[in-house]
Amino acid sequence: MSTVTTKDGVEIYYKDWGPRDGKVIHFHHGWPLSSDDWDAQMLFFVNKGFRVVAHDRRGHGRSSQVWDGHDMDHYADDVAAVVEKLGTQGAMHVGHSTGGGQVVRYIARHGQDKVSKAVLISAVPPLMVKTARKPGGTPKDVFDGFQAALAANRAQFYYDVPAGPFYGYNRPGAKPSEAVIWNWWRQGMMGSAKAHYDGIVAFSQTDFTEDLKAISIPVLVIHGDDDQVVPYADSGVLSAKLVKNGTLHTYKGAPHGIPTTHADQVNADLLAFINA
Structure with a gap:
């Protein structure tokens, strides 16, 4: 397998497809998935002559199941390790959900001179959890419930999430795909329970507000207004306003997992x- 070893000794698995001289797009997956969640995008773009890169976050997919470092700063530094090894400075970085937070923190920690453009899809910034500064956020006890469900029966929890709110399959008239549900389950169960448990805190409690304010490169924000996982009004709308050069594309009636459900549009x- 293709891996890079980080400064703290973690092996990060990555995919690197396409011509070396092609325009580069680096994809960042959501929690608790892997780079496989970008299949529809990576196949599309590599067939159009682009070079596409995606890695499994530490503790996820095929990367090392280390017990620590499951926070946005480490996630961003792991991205930098992959970029340095592949020499892909100047790529466009695309992040879904937690991956969107990873993109924003990478730019903040390692410089926007290394990124040409950024895309945030159903992304967690600026801050998910409800606080005094963000009264419209999701109450912390919701995320505590996620951790409790994961600890009690991760396999069941990882079926319930994609079968329900992630793809909007709990909405009236929805037509659930068992293949999509089980592919989500497969990716989740490949990873580390410890990484995923800690990752809930990372994606829900990290405040990206100041990171976003400092970004001046072009940023495309894509978000479904029926996102039951990362609510539209308190995430995508706010992120597009906080960056200096942001554009918001709203997908009417779309759920959280739009790279799969709306792959052609994305x-x-x-x-x-x-x-x-």
Whole structure:
């Protein structure tokens, strides 16, 4: 397998497809998944001559199941290790959900001179949890419940999430795909329970507000207004306003997992943005 070893000794698995001289797109997956969640995007873009890169976050997928470092700063430094090894400075970085937070923190810690453009899809910034500064956030006890469900029966929890709110399969008239549900389950169960448990705190309690304010490169924000996991009004709308050069694309009636449910629309929007 293709891996890079970070400064703290973690092996990060990555995919690197396409011509070495092609425009580079680096994809960042959501919790608790892996780079496999970008199949629809990576196949689309590599077939159009792009170079596409995606890695499994530490503790996720095929990367090392280390017990510590499951926070946004370590996640961002792991991205930097992959970029340095592959020499892909200047890529467009695309993050879904937790991966969107990873992109924002990477830019903040390692410099936006290394990123040409950024795309945040159903992303967790600026801050998910409810606080005095953000009364519209999700109450902390919701995320505490996630941790409790994971600890009690991770396999069941990892079925219930994709079968329900992640893809909007709990909505009236929805047509659930068992293949999509089980693919989500497969990716989740590949990873470390400890990494995923700690990752809930990382994606819900990290405040990206100041990171976003400092970003001046072009940023495309894509979000479904029926996102039951990362609510639209308190995430995508706010992020697009906080960055200096942001554009918001709202997918009407769309759920959280739009790279899968709306793959053709996402691919078209990414293609237009990278070529603009």
